[in-house]
Amino acid sequence: VLGLAAYSVFALRRHKNDYLWPMKALALGTMVMCQxxxxxxxxxxxxxxxxxMDAGSLTGxxxxxxxxxxxxxxxxxxxxxxxxxxxxxLFLNLLVNVxxxxxxxxxxxxxxxxxxxxxxxxxxxxxxxxxxxxAIPYRKVWSVLNFFAAYFHLYLALRLTPHFLDWVNxxxxxxxxxxxxxxxxxxxxxxxxxxxxxxxxSYNEAIxxxxxxxxxxxGILVAAFCQWRLDVYKQRVEEAFSSAALMDPxxxxxxxxxxxxxTPLDVEIAARVGRVWLPPYNRLLxxxxxxxxxxxxxAGIAVFPND
Numbered sequence: 643v644l645g646l647a648a649y650s651v652f653a654l655r656r657h658k659n660d661y662l663w664p665m666k667a668l669a670l671g672t673m674v675m676c677q678x679x680x681x682x683x684x685x686x687x688x689x690x691x692x693x694x695m696d697a698g699s700l701t702g703x704x705x706x707x708x709x710x711x712x713x714x715x716x717x718x719x720x721x722x723x724x725x726x727x728x729x730x731x732l733f734l735n736l737l738v739n740v741x742x743x744x745x746x747x748x749x750x751x752x753x754x755x756x757x758x759x760x761x762x763x764x765x766x767x768x769x770x771x772x773x774x775x776x777a778i779p780y781r782k783v784w785s786v787l788n789f790f791a792a793y794f795h796l797y798l799a800l801r802l803t804p805h806f807l808d809w810v811n812x813x814x815x816x817x818x819x820x821x822x823x824x825x826x827x828x829x830x831x832x833x834x835x836x837x838x839x840x841x842x843x844s845y846n847e848a849i850x851x852x853x854x855x856x857x858x859x860x861g862i863l864v865a866a867f868c869q870w871r872l873d874v875y876k877q878r879v880e881e882a883f884s885s886a887a888l889m890d891p892x893x894x895x896x897x898x899x900x901x902x903x904x905t906p907l908d909v910e911i912a913a914r915v916g917r918v919w920l921p922p923y924n925r926l927l928x929x930x931x932x933x934x935x936x937x938x939x940x941a942g943i944a945v946f947p948n949d
Contacts, residue, residue, distance in 0.1 A: 643671040676738040677753060680765075683731060684772040690724030692776050735765055747806060747913055747935070748927065755804040756910045767795040771821070782832050789825040796822045800868055803911060808872055812865040819864025820857045827853040872911070879912040883937055897941035906949040909942030 646668040653664070675683065693702035693712035702712040710717050739761035744754040755761060770791040774784035799818040803811040831849045834842065882901040903909050916935025918928040 816865030
């Protein structure tokens with residue numbers, strides 16, 4: 643990926659961009675690394691500084707390689723290298739995710755978003771998932787922390803739906819739903835409320851099987867709910883503006899009286915009703931839907947003139 647990035651920068655500076663495949667491969671590589679493989683990469687990097695410290699001493703042992711002491715010089719080098727690489731990766735991940743921000747509501751890029759805030763929070767949640775077990779030595783504490791991080795992750799995925807493509811929002815919400823389900827089951831497994839020692843083994847097995855059997859259906863259910871919520875919201879906005887269009891033109895009506903948008907982001911989500919392409923090539927937009935989107939956008943500008 644770094645090699646492709648260096649080549650692309652060199653070609654652009656020399657105005658010798660004869661081949662497009664390096665840029666396309668770079669876009670695919672960064673998408674895989676920063677959108678899908680970031681948790682794997684962060685978990686790989688944390689191996690170097692995952693240490694258990696002895697009580698009352700400065701001696702620590704690597705969690706994954708217990709025979710290696712973290713405080714010896716031979717292990718300090720990969721430790722600092724892992725920490726430094728992690729922060730560089732987080733910075734690059736932040737740049738890649740924020741670069742997906744697009745003001746064109748009709749963009750067809752799969753990961754185009756209306757704002758970068760949701761993506762920044764997503765990086766924070768992934769960092770918590772990966773590093774909480776390293777920073778907090780108590781399993782029950784970091785399991786609860788992961789659960790609340792997963793809860794807010796799910797809430798933002800359902801509330802903000804930042805991507806212009808509905809299926810991407812559905813997939814992201816489904817992934818957040820699986821994280822919420824798994825972290826919740828982990829909390830139940832560790833705390834075992836009301837479970838006696840005589841049935842502890844059976845309880846652990848039941849929770850484990852429920853975890854394995856339920857996380858995919860729960861994720862699909864959340865994805866379906868996300869799509870249903872978007873459809874219902876867009877339908878409500880369309881009906882409100884259609885009713886307003888049938889009213890007497892002499893009626894003094896403020897845009898907020900048509901539909902009470904809570905935030906400017908809600909205006910943008912509603913304006914996605916214009917994203918209807920005509921067959922057979924899906925290159926031209928439906929003019930009627932675009933007109934609806936323009937009316938919604940004008941009302942949004944009137945309601946939020948400073949945003």
